[in-house]
Amino acid sequence: MEGLMNTSAxxxxxPAVPGERPRCLKCGGTDLLVSVPAVVREGRSTAVVRGRxxxxxxxxxxxxxxxxTVSGLAQALAAPRRPMSPVVPVAGLVVAGLAELAVVASAVxxxxxxxxxxxxGVLAVVVVLLAGLVPWWRREAVRRGQAAERAWYLWRxxxxxxxxxxxxxxxxxxxxxxxxxxxxxxLVVLAGQLPWRKRA
Numbered sequence: 001m002e003g004l005m006n007t008s009a010x011x012x013x014x015p016a017v018p019g020e021r022p023r024c025l026k027c028g029g030t031d032l033l034v035s036v037p038a039v040v041r042e043g044r045s046t047a048v049v050r051g052r053x054x055x056x057x058x059x060x061x062x063x064x065x066x067x068x069t070v071s072g073l074a075q076a077l078a079a080p081r082r083p084m085s086p087v088v089p090v091a092g093l094v095v096a097g098l099a100e101l102a103v104v105a106s107a108v109x110x111x112x113x114x115x116x117x118x119x120x121g122v123l124a125v126v127v128v129l130l131a132g133l134v135p136w137w138r139r140e141a142v143r144r145g146q147a148a149e150r151a152w153y154l155w156r157x158x159x160x161x162x163x164x165x166x167x168x169x170x171x172x173x174x175x176x177x178x179x180x181x182x183x184x185x186x187l188v189v190l191a192g193q194l195p196w197r198k199r200a
Contacts, residue, residue, distance in 0.1 A: 023168075024159070024161040024164055024168055025166075025168040025170075025175055025177045026164040026166050026168070027163055027164050032161055032163045033159045033160070033162075033168070034159065034160050035158075035159060035160075036159060036160050036167060036183070037079070039074065040074045040077050040079070042074070043070060043071035043073055043074025043075075044068065044070050044071075044074055045069050046066055046069075047066065047067050047068075048065070049066070049067075050062070050063070050064050073160075073180070076180050076181050076182065077158075077167070077180060077183050079152060079155050079184060080152060080155060080187055081148070082145065082148050147188055147191055148188070150191035150192075151184065151188045151191045153171070153191075154169050155183070155187055157170055158170075158183070158187070165180055166180060167179070167180055169190070174194070176190060178190070
């Protein structure tokens with residue numbers, strides 16, 4: 001588990017008083033300050049429609065459909081996305097490797113006719129490229145995953161002011177005001193700027 005270290009002397013005193021609601025870092029109000037995760041939850045809704053499809057004699061089928069909507073504010077305040085799993089390039093490597101084996105076997109049995117030799121060469125290049133890509137992808141996924149986890153830590157400590165329209169990010173030892181637009185990207189940038197330490 002990781003936590004933030006103090007970012008500067010000016011951030012040593014948190015605007016959140018233990019036992020009290022946090023205050024907006026712009027207007028100082030508490031009455032219209034809402035947790036960002038709560039705003040995102042409120043901004044999502046799902047409508048379910050049920051009915052029956054009737055037609056020619058004997059056709060009477062029930063149906064159920066649902067549609068989800070997300071408000072513009074909920075989209076702007078959405079949580080940072082987790083990076084794509086390193087399983088994707090590994091799966092691509094396995095599939096390309098199996099395809100290469102099948103094409104090589106076909107090329108050997110046909111003596112390289114019908115373009116199977118050329119296809120085997122192209123697939124060999126793809127397999128080599130994917131084999132080189134997998135270690136890099138894994139390192140990148142670990143790095144991006146760590147950045148996403150840190151941004152999530154900050155996102156869960158973010159408050160949206162319905163009066164000012166800004167987000168107050170308040171964590172142990174620090175605070176920052178961010179715009180509501182593109183909050184996830186700003187949190188990733190902020191997480192990359194802050195010093196972190198391991199928690200026991």
